[in-house]
Amino acid sequence: MEGLTPTALAAPLDDYLRQVVQTLQAAVTQGFRHAADNPSAARPQIVDCQDILSVIMAGKVTDWI
Numbered sequence: 001m002e003g004l005t006p007t008a009l010a011a012p013l014d015d016y017l018r019q020v021v022q023t024l025q026a027a028v029t030q031g032f033r034h035a036a037d038n039p040s041a042a043r044p045q046i047v048d049c050q051d052i053l054s055v056i057m058a059g060k061v062t063d064w065i
Contacts, residue, residue, distance in 0.1 A: 009061065016064050020056060024049055 031045030055064070 013061060020052060024052055
């Protein structure tokens with residue numbers, strides 16, 4: 001069984017999604033740091049993560065890259 005041939009969109013999409021994962025990881029890490037001292041201080045990072053995930057889940061790939 002042969003592999004799939006990547007489309008022209010595959011590389012930019014991979015790069016974008018890699019950046020998204022890194023951004024989410026940074027937001028979560030920062031949120032946990034704030035939550036340890038003051039749980040309500042983590043709210044901005046939670047909102048950031050929700051915003052990023054809602055864009056991804058909308059699936060408008062051509063808007064991302």
